[in-house]
Amino acid sequence: MSASQVRTPPVLRTATSSSRRGVSYRDRVYPLWFYVVPAILYLVLFIVPTVSSFYFAFTRWDLREAEWIGWDNFARFFAEPSLVQGLWHTLVYAVITSGAKVVLGLPLAVLLTSGIIGRTFLRSVLFFPVLVSTIGVGITFTALMDDEGLINSVLGLFGIDGVLWLADPALALYSVALVDIWKGIGLATLIYIAGILAIPHEYFEAARVDGAGRLQQFFTIILPLSRPATATVIILSLIGGLRSFDLIWAMTRGGPGFASDVIASVIYKQYQAGFYGLSTAGNVVLFLVVTAIALPLNWFLTRREVDL
Amino acid sequence: MNRPLRVVLSVLVLAVFAVVFIVPFVFIALTAIKTPAESSLLQFSWPTEVALVQNFVEVLQTREYLLVIAFINSTVLTVVSVALMVILSAMTAFVWQRRPGRSGPIIQLIVLSGLIIPPAVVPTIWVLQALGLFRTMPGLILIEVVFGLSFSTLLFRAFIATIPKDLDEAAIVDGAGPLRLFFRIVFPLLRPVAVTVIVVQSVNVFNDFVNPLYFLPSHPTVQLTLYNFQSQYLTQNNLLFMNILLITIPPLIMFLVFNRQMVAGMTSGAIKG
Structure with a gap:
């Protein structure tokens, strides 16, 4: 920028050796101060809250004064059925939704990369719910899953007795999970499609020459080579599932009773009730659950990557 | 696959997709144009009386143009x-x-860690309050920026790796400083991935419900109006679904225009893991 820089001898090597003024080429061209603004924002609005949550989780807190109460919040969290249930529901919800996205996503991707007619349109139709407001989807399916709603009416046409999708405590969580799968399956499928399209075509040709059928091609080529896609789908949907709040809140508010409460909705309810310390303890539990699952899983899934 | 089989399979798949993925949207549209009485039944039927214009006007006027204000707030927040x-x-x-x-x-x-760790809600409120940013639009904007940084940075990084370093050197030789190198030379080359980031993140921010709920409940954003209307409109499903219909339009337009970039952004990582 300054005129003096024009006269300094340009360093043509990419080497990191220092120039005459003692500032390396790297520091001059790719200065660390580019990091300053994002680093400050990230530190203040993400790292400080995250680190301090480990303190406030042990306090009775009104946002002004925090009184240290030791493990009381955690004891309460694990003692009260309404709270600790949220932890189990979170795990069940995350495992069901991410499992279903893998099990349904890969076959759908194979279908939509085959010679089927109208596959571009079908891909768009499948993907569109991903972009729609979660609250809007929640409200719509609350209506569709009503006792006398469309889903039960259609089941009735086939002579199947409808169920109380959202009003039955034994079903509510699974019904919401079903809608989550409906909304998210398009993304999982597209990730698999991207993975399948990246497989070199020669593999399939060679397999055909060797007389492998479609099923054999699926198990020997597509399945093993979709491993990175599977890792992405599992990690994305598991983390998303563990943190999910919007859909559950829009459909059941955690009810009936506490039948579909998850950690994220417990955090919100305790926050609303003014139990800030307890709410933050819930956050710490969620943090521990997410990292305890995501880190080993990430390591396990990306460990043996198949090179193309 | 032989041809007749392929046609049969295609028709079958199309039918299943139509029922599972299109019917809910048709339901939204049908309910949005019904009269209050008919919409309260929540039936999947053609309206006996089409009230498209009335519902549209009424949903905008409700609570002194709250939805219009919410659209303005959401637009400012997103942009x-x-x-x-x-x-x-x-x-x-x-x-x-x-x-x-x-x-x-x-x-x-x-x-x-920015991608994985769930944000600690109340401590974030505590920090925002200390900065005087709690319940303010600038506060929520900064929150959205911070929570979106990780994903955007990863996308940009992968793309920048494809731009040769020789280009930087040439610019430096010509006397450019780091700012000029970045903003005049490199940034314009990032256009394709920038479009992807813009499209994916604007849909994310526009559809965000949790952060406005916690950090800016006083100013309505579109997702919050929907949530508030849900309890308010017990007998006015037509307006509730008209609201859903209206806030689905911006993502729909994004999708129709930027389909390719959106898919590219959301499926990044599928190949390299």
């Missing part, structure tokens, strides 16, 4: 936070990708 996100994450990604050495793995750890 400003995505603009900041793009500039900041592109700069971060540029220096991160170009500087080999010790700082790389540290930044990778920071970026990945």
Whole structure:
């Protein structure tokens, strides 16, 4: 920028050796101060809250004064059925939704990369719910899953007795999970499609020459080579599932009773009730659950990557 | 696959997709144009009386044009936070990708924790309050920026890796400083990935419900109006679904125009893991 820089001898090597003024080429061209603004924002609005949550989780807190109460919040969290249930529901919800996205996503991707007619349109139709407001989807399916709603009416046409999708405590969580799968399956499928399209075509040709059928091609080529896609789908949907709040809140508010409460909705309810310390303890539990699952899983899934 | 079989299979798949994925949207549209009495039945039927215009006008006028105000708020939130996100994450990604050495793995750890760690809600409110930003639009904008940085930075970094370093050197030889190099030479080349980041993140921010709920409940955004209308409109499903219909239009337009970039952004990582 300054005129003096024009006269300094340009360093043509990419080497990191220092120039005459003692500032390396790297520091001059790719200065660390580019990091300053994002680093400050990230530190203040993400790292400080995250680190301090480990303190406030042990306090009775009104946002002004925090009184240290030791493990009381955690004891309460694990003692009260309404709270600790949220932890189990979170795990069940995350495992069901991410499992279903893998099990349904890969076959759908194979279908939509085959010679089927109208596959571009079908891909768009499948993907569109991903972009729609979660609250809007929640409200719509609350209506569709009503006792006398469309889903039960259609089941009735086939002579199947409808169920109380959202009003039955034994079903509510699974019904919401079903809608989550409906909304998210398009993304999982597209990730698999991207993975399948990246497989070199020669593999399939060679397999055909060797007389492998479609099923054999699926198990020997597509399945093993979709491993990175599977890792992405599992990690994305598991983390998303563990943190999910919007859909559950829009459909059941955690009810009936506490039948579909998850950690994220417990955090919100305790926050609303003014139990800030307890709410933050819930956050710490969620943090521990997410990292305890995501880190080993990430390591396990990306460990043996198949090179193309 | 032989031809007749393929046609039969295609028709079958199309029918299943139509029922599972299109019917809910038809239901939204049908309910949105019904009269209050008919919409309260929540039936999947053609309206006996089409009230499209009345419902549209009425939903806008409700509670002194709350939805219009919410659309303005959501637009401001989306435009400003995505603009900041793009500039900041592109700069971060540029220096991160170009500087080999010790700082790389540290930044990778920071970026990945931003993707994985669930934000601590009440402590964030505490920090925002200390800064005087709680329940303010600038506060929520900064929150959206911070929560979107990691994903955007990863996308930018992958793209910057494809731009040869010779280009930087040529610009430096011509007397450019780091700012000019980045904003005049490198940034214009990032256009394709910038479009992807803008499209994906603006849909994310526009559809965000949790952060406005916690950090800016006083100003309505479109997702919050929907949530508030849900309890308010017990007998006015037509307006509730008209609201859903209206807030689905911006993502729909994004999707129709930027389909390819959107898919590219959301499926990044599928190949390399």
